[in-house]
Amino acid sequence: MADKSLINALQNRELYDHDIDEFEVIETHISWVLLTGQYAYKIKKPVNFGFLNFSSLESRRHYCYEELALNQRFAPDIYLDVVSIGGTAKNPRLGVEPVFEYAVKMRQFRQDELLSAIARHGELGAKHCEQIAEVLADFHARARPVGYNNKCGSVQHVLYWVNENFLHIEALIDDNNDISRLKKIKQWTESASRYLSSDMSMRKKHGFVRECHGDLHLGNMAYIDQKIVFFDCIEFSRDLRWIDVLNEVAFVAMDLAERGYDPLSWHFLNGYLQKTGDYASLALYRYYYVYRAIVRAKVALLVTIGVGVSSDKVQEAWLEYRAYIDLSLSQTRKSKPCIILMHGYSGSGKSTIASRLANIVGAIHIRSDVERKRMFNLEANASSYSALNTGIYSGQLLADVYKQLRVLCREVGTVGYVAIIDATFLKSSQRDQFKELAQSMSLPFHIVSVEAPIGVMKQRLRDRMRKESDPSEATEEVLMAQLRNHDDLTDQERQYAKIIDNSDWVSDEQLKKISGAFRQDIAGVLSTKAVADSSA
Structure with missing residues (x-):
């Protein structure tokens, strides 16, 4: 089973059949990514958050192969293979039996090519957002629509995941102001859900619920050789991947706004609408915008309960959480x-x-x-x-x-x-x-x-x-x-x-x-x- 001892042991040049520039580890609440210079190796943490379950070796193997196949839809030159890890956690070997862990092998790109990094440096511009809109519209046009009898995209299914976010957050906050602000958003969401239920059903009937990326924010996009590349889609849940295409559009726009690029969020949205003509989707835009902001708020709070997380990281996570709550509240204003x-x-x-x-x-x-x-x-x-x-x-x-x-x-x-x-x-x-x-x-x-x-x-x-x-x-x-x-x-x-x-x-x-x-x-x-x- 993967733990930090394995990640430390994998930082050994002799284990690899390619040159190593240097090792660097990027850690999230669900995975470790080991950077080597030419290639990156992503290892899933043995965690179970309900909406995600990587607790067994078989589940981690399955989702490694899912991640490979699904991300090759956008980035076939980046997602290369699934690598087995044998030996022991302290003395691992790649590609040998018996296997105790798996990793997704990817071609590494520079971290300054991430759109999140470009945005952080104040260098994100209209050309990036226009290309995001074009690439996303083309991808959505090709993506498979869900069958009408499939639960994904139904009103009840959407509401389940909306409520799941609030349940996770409610269990992690105890400040009265945080509780009050979340309650306002939840009440608005419940009201909107009732009034928009027929719009949701109609969207599904007309084929707008499709197999999307599922987690499309600037941290999962790169600008490589003057081209926008999506990566790291949701592989662990069909429920969170088969969604209304507008749900995905709202996520991108919300993320741009949260990072201080509100004018470019409108530029992106207009680029997408002009490409697709899907103006009817705007009835649901605020709803999915708020939903996505609450998803990111939840993810920020999950950092605070991680093992060994520093106090600085916890404080940073709370600031991020409250920024997403602010953004959510802004969308409840008519x-x-x-x-x-x-x-x-x-x-x-x-x-x-x-x-x-x-x-x-x-x-x-x-x-x-x-x-x-x-x-x-x-x-x-x-x-x-x-x-x-x-x-x-x-x-x-x-x-x-x-x-x-x-x-x-x-x-x-x-x-x-x-x-x-x-x-x-x-x-x-x-x-x-x-x-x-x-x-x-x-x-x-x-x-x-x-x-x-x-x-x-x-x-x-x-x-x-x-x-x-x-x-x-x-x-x-x-x-x-x-x-x-x-x-x-x-x-x-x-x-x-x-x-x-x-x-x-x-x-x-x-x-x-x-x-x-x-x-x-x-x-x-x-x-x-x-x-x-x-x-x-």
Whole structure:
């Protein structure tokens, strides 16, 4: 059986058939990982936490092979083999009988390539989050959906694991303030569970419960050779791996926010939604966000009951636990949604401004260029080979696109999120339709108009067409047609529109100042019925 004496004994260069740079041990509450330089060896601790049981040698062997197979879905170049360990704990030998332990052999990568390390150093950026969203969306599209009669993903099954987290935590806290704060979250969760049960059932029926990663946070992602790689998925529980894909998305977003990257958490979420079109999932987003924060809170507390854990580690774990509780409470506050319309010619930079505003405000960015392509089953950056006013850009189809944008806008606003609708909106009739929608939903309505000199817009369009890396297919010809045929903002619209001069770079401070009006509209209040109210 594995213990620290085995881990110490394995730090012997003579045991290995490859070069050793140096030994380093990484310990978690369920495993040890022995780093050697070229390869890493992961050994499971003989523990039983209820949701995880590695107490027998056979169970550890089984889950080593599960870990190998499941993680090869994302990282076949990292997960290499399962290695048997024979001999004794004080004098082990690899690959000999009788076997008393097993290890998963992996190709080692640098620890500074972990996204958690990149984030800790303040170097995590939009490029990482965009790639996470793309890789995750592609993986979810390939992942196997669970059978409808399988318990995984059912309302009762979700509630079991939600309650399991609270039971574990309740047994480990005795401070009155900790107890009170957890009780608020639990009450909110119980209320949300009732109101969202039909959404959960519908998601499962439509195939959104799939064999996911299960533990996808920044500590289980690496940035190797300019590519995002997922690793260390949950192998020990089908129940925790077969989940709604949104459950996994919410985990990534929550982890980004907890590490101080809240704007990038919205950038990631919008990237995923634009890739998948799964805006209907937002009804459950806060619920799974809170669930994932509570999971991490529980994991933090498990550190405090480990054998031989230093007082510094215990104090650090309690700080981490309370940070996750703070984050959970923030999601129980209902923020009032509003509708923000982007307005401007092709090449004005309105989509870039819209994306940045969404990150700052905390909004869902719905882009007409992406949704138009989706209506025709085209990838966002694929060419439709349509000329001006033809193909997917013909007059009637333009009306259909704006109709779909209204559908999505209503969907997003109904479940309590700010919607940024990103299209040219060069016709007053188009703008009026969304203003009427906002009035019918009793939501605040804003226009953000982005302007730039004609020469600048033409150059941006030329640069964009050359790179072929944007959903928009607008050309200089399209721009000139827009300039000839548009409706200026009315005097009334200009009274409440925010005008942005995007001749050059617009700073974050400028955008934060502009977003001040939106923030007043969406200020949140604590409500245990937030989900119920926003779903009504």
